Amino acid sequence: MSILKIENVSKHYANHTALDNVSFDIPAGCIFGLLGPNGAGKTSLIRIITQITGADSGKIYFKDQPLKPDHIKDMGYLPEERGLYKKMKVGEQLLYLAQLKGLSKSEATDRIKVWVDRFEIRDWLYKNIEDLSKGMQQKVQFMATVLHEPSLVILDEPFSGFDPINANLIKDEILRLRDNGATIIFSTHRMESVEELCDYIALINRSQKVLDGPVKEVKDAYKTDTYQVIGNGMLLVTSPDYQVLEQHDSHGVFRASIKLLNDTKPNDLLRYLIERVEVHSFIELVPSINDIFIQKVKESHYA
C-alpha cells in the first residue's frame, strides 16, 4: 500500500519550471530517499506535499485520498532551513508547535516529557532557544517535527549541521520511527546516508523524475556484471568472454576489474581464473547510489 501517490505533478514559476510531470508512489512504512542535485525541484515537491504551495497540475493522494488541508496534522516536516522562535523557551516552543499540529495541551506535555528524556535534554526545557548550541537547536527541531507522531515524516537534509554523534542519534530515531510504522521521506543530495537508510529512492533532476524504485532493484538494474579479483600470479586474460577493465600488478600481486561478456556466469570466470592464478578475493562490483546518481545526472545533462 502506498501512503503517497504523486501523479503527473507540475509546478511552474515565473521564469522556470520546478516540476515537470513528476509521478511516483511512496510505499507506507519505508524510508524513501528523494534524491537530486541542488535546484532539481525536491523542495518544490516537498512544499506541494506539505501544502505550503499548490501544484499547477497533477494529483497527489495521501492514504488514497486527494490531498487536503486536514492531512497536514498527519505530516511532520523538517525543512532544510531550520528555525525556531529564538526568544521562546524550549518547552513552550515544543508545546506551541505540537498544539498547532492538533495535539491537546496535556497530550503534548506528556509526549514532550518522553522525548526530552530520550534526547537527554530535560535540563534545557526552560532555556531560551537562542541560548542553545546549534546542534541542540536541531535536536529540538527534530522533536518538534515528530512530536505529534505523524504517519508521514519529511526530512529535508536532516543530517546537515549535526556532529557525528548526534547524526547517529537522529539516524537511530529515523529507523525507530519507521519500525513504529511511520513513512519517512528523506530528501538529500548526500548519497552515503541514502544507501545506509533508504528502502526506496526517487531521483529528480532538472524538474523531472529520472528513476525510482526499491534501492535493491535500482542497484541491480545498474549492475554491470563486473567483478573485482585480487590474487597472486601473472594474470593474462585471453578469453573473449571476459573483458579486463582495469588491472594493477605489483610484487606478484594483481588486482583487476573484469566484466562478464556473452552471458557468462561469475562461476565461469572463477573457474577460468583458478586454472591460471591464485585467487584471494572475488567481489561483485555493485554501483553505489552515488555512481548511479552521477551517471544519471550526466546522462540527462547530455541527453
Place this chain on the structure above:
Amino acid sequence: MHKIWLIIQREYLTRVRKKSFIIMTFLTPLLLAAFLVVPAWLATVSDRSDVVMVLDESGLFADKLESKKDMQFVTLQGSLEDAKKIYQETEYTALLHIPKINIQNPEGIKVYSKKNASLQTKVRLENMLEREIESQRFIASGIERELLNKMKASISLTTVNLSDEGEKTNNAIVTSAAGLIGAVIIYFFIFLYGVQIMRGVIEEKTNRIIEVMISSVKPFQLMMGKIVGIAGVGLTQFLLWVVLSSVVVTGVQAAFGIKPAPSPLEQYEAGRAQATGEEVATDQEGGAKEVVADVSHALGNLNFPLILACFLFYFLGGYLLYGSLFGAIGAAVDNETDTQQFMFPITIPLIISFIMSYTVVLQNPDGPVAFWMSIIPFTSPIVMMVRVPFGVPTWELLLSMGLLVGGFIFTTWLAGRIYRVGILMYGKRVNYKELSKWLFYRV
C-alpha cells in the same frame, strides 16, 4: 479557528512577558505623573515666602501693601542709609525704597537686594504699586474703584449648538481637545504596533521558522493571528496606562496634597483672561471659575458614549487597515533596513492626516477637506476622530465606517497575497513591480 487562537495567544504572551513591555507599561504612567506633579511640587517647594522690607518716605503706601502668603512686607522708618544697613543684616529678600513721590509722576522707586531680585518679585511689586497708584489717582479724580470694576467687561463667548435635539452649550477648545487626543492616540498606536507587526514578520523570516509554521497553519492564519495578538498587546498596554496613570496621579496628589500643574487648557484660559483685563488679581478668580464651569459644562455636553465608541472603532479599524500592510512589508523584505521604500507610502497618508487634523480640519470641521479625509479609509481613522466631537451627520459616519471596514478587508486581502509569497522568498530585493505580480501568483 483553534489554530488562530493559539497564534494569537503566543503573539500576545511572548510580547506581554517581555521586559521592555513591562518596563514601558510601568514607566510611562510614572513619567506622566512626574510630568504633571513635579512642576506643581516644585512650585510649592519654592513657595517660601519672600519678605520685602519697605521704606516708604512718601507715606502713600502705608498699610496699603497687603502681606500675602508668599510675599510679606515689613515696614521700616528712618533714613535710607539706616534701612540699607538693617537690610544687610537680615535674611530678607529685598528692600523697597519709595522716596517722596508725586502720584502723577511716580519716579525713583527702587528695589535693593543682595542677589538680583527675581523677575517675578519685581513684576509683583510693580503691579502692586501700579494698582495702588492707580487707585489713588482714581480717588484723586473722584472715581471710585468699585464703579470702575463694574464698568470693566470680561467676555467669554459661550457657543450654543442649535440642533434637532435642542440647545447644547459647548466649548470649541474642549471639543477640539477631545477629538485631538483620540486622534493622537490612534496615530501613535497605528505606528507603534504596526511596526511591531512588521518586525514580527521579519523575525519569523530571518529565524527561518516560517516554513515550519506554514506547514502547520495557513499563511493567512499566521498573519491574522499576529495582527490580532499584537492588537491585544496594544490594548492591554493602553488600558494599563490609563488605569496606572490615574492611580499614580491620584496617589501622588493624595500623598503630597497638591494639585497637578494646570493643564494647557487651563493655562490657555488663564492667559486669555489675562489678556482681556489687567485686573488679573481680582478678576481672575471669578473668570477662572467661569471657565471651569464652562469647561465642565462643555465636557458634560460632549457625547461621550459616541466619542468612545468611535474611538474604539477607528482605533481598531485604523490599526487593522495599516497593520496588515505593515505585515505585508515585513514579508516582502529580508531585513529591517530594506523596509524604507515600502514604509514611505504607508506613512505619508498617516502623517498628512495627522497634520491636517490639527490645522485644516480643526479650523473647519465641516469643510470639504475634513469631509473627504474623514471618508477615505486611509485617513479617516485620524481625521474622523477629530470631527466626531463637533458632531458629524450620521450618514457620513456610517459611510466612513463602512468604507473603513471595506478598506481593511481590502488591505488584508492585499497583504495576504503579498505575505504568502513573500515569506518564502529570500535574498531577493523586491520592488513594486514584483509585488504587484505576487498579487496574482497562484500559490
